[in-house]
Amino acid sequence: MSEPIAAVVVRAAELTARGLPQRAVELLRPALAANPLHAEAWCRLAAAHLDAGEPDPALEAAKRALVLPGDQSWAQRLTSLALGELGRHAEALVAARECVRREPGDWRCLVVLAEALAGAGELREAVEVARGATGLAPTEARAHQVLGDAALRVRDWGTAERAYRTALRLDPGADDVRANLATARRKRGGPAPAPVAVHALVQPVLSRLAALLVAGGLVLLLAALPRPTPLLGWFAAALVAGCVAVVARLLVRDGVRRALPPLLRRRPLTAAVAVLFGLAVLVLAGWSVALLLGATTTQPLVLAWLCSLVGGAVVVLRGR
Known part of the structure; x- marks a missing residue:
């Protein structure tokens, strides 16, 4: 039974990457009904729900993965992201810190922690954590984007501009990063930070x-x-x-x-x-x-x- 569910997980990941998260959900649901103890499939389902803009079922799926043996850091990341989407920032921060505790060298955990810190209003620490993520993964556009977002919120225009430029160089198709880069450049040319x-x-x-x-x-x-x-x-x-x-x-x-x-x-x-x-x-x-x-x-x-x-x-x- 493990080979069929593994193949389903791979196909669901491909569908999500192609921008078809709902089809991934439809593929994973029946497979999980027959294989409810497959932690990776629950994580993949949570990720698909998040991509589809459905944080409630994403949180439910991530919690199912948390109680199963497997990649606990991935389940914690998904839990934190879902809680953040639901506006439960304090809980999201707890999950993100637990993720970093389990995998302190994983840049993805640091990115999720930076986002949770920003959501909870801990902006100074969010910038430092995001900076650490870029140090661990200098070729990952997402890490630089999160650093730019955190720096933008503390009005550190120079850091934001440099982070967004790097993110765009790594992922030229990111339109939201391009827009934020324009904002950082405009602000940097304006008056001094408050x-x-x-x-x-x-x-x-x-x-x-x-x-x-x-x-x-x-x-x-x-x-x-x-x-x-x-x-x-x-x-x-x-x-x-x-x-x-x-x-x-x-x-x-x-x-x-x-x-x-x-x-x-x-x-x-x-x-x-x-x-x-x-x-x-x-x-x-x-x-x-x-x-x-x-x-x-x-x-x-x-x-x-x-x-x-x-x-x-x-x-x-x-x-x-």
Whole structure:
């Protein structure tokens, strides 16, 4: 019985690829009635329903596949897509995260997770996850399209334009991508991104700086007891370089440098955190140089760590 159902699954996949999902559904239904334990056929049926714009039966079929032995990541992807189509974004996100947990190296799982994150309003993480998908599958147009969609929603016009251009080069017939590329180009030539959109990019940078400076400063404080050595100067310099790299990655984004001053004027708390972290980095840099020249004091390190701790506390509390 396994050979006939396998042949049906192959024919259903061909029909779906030709734009005939309803015929694939009609082919799979009777086959599954006779072979209800074939997980791949249930997944193929769910995919056909999704292509036909029928999320309810797609979800039902995907759930049937989930309780059977087989490709669980495919079933989780289909479940997440169906839930997203039904507007159940929180559940879609849970299914997508489970898919990535099972297959962290599968770019398709990352694409589904990026779409679920965007549907749930987690736009910053959606961009990063989609970027990871393009890294795993640089020749897949779908991965670049999802990155462009996520970047478009956070008003990162440059990233969106580059992603859409790549997607079009890989799949020149994608008219929706062409339209979104035109939108990204038009927006990129317009005014700078709004401060709220830039804040969506600044916030994760502040979180990373807080983690680096607080954790790194604590390690340096412990290592400096009872007396710091010149070797610690190199570690402090490496910490400073890491912080500079995090900030530089933000500043190279299109429009960010123009939008940062109005953002800091409108959000004094963000500006205060940026000043604290900047002071911490400057003091750390000076202390590392002093250590390499023979100094043995830890007072600058304590000052830098306290600035980092206060700034980090503000970042955590503001995030909550």
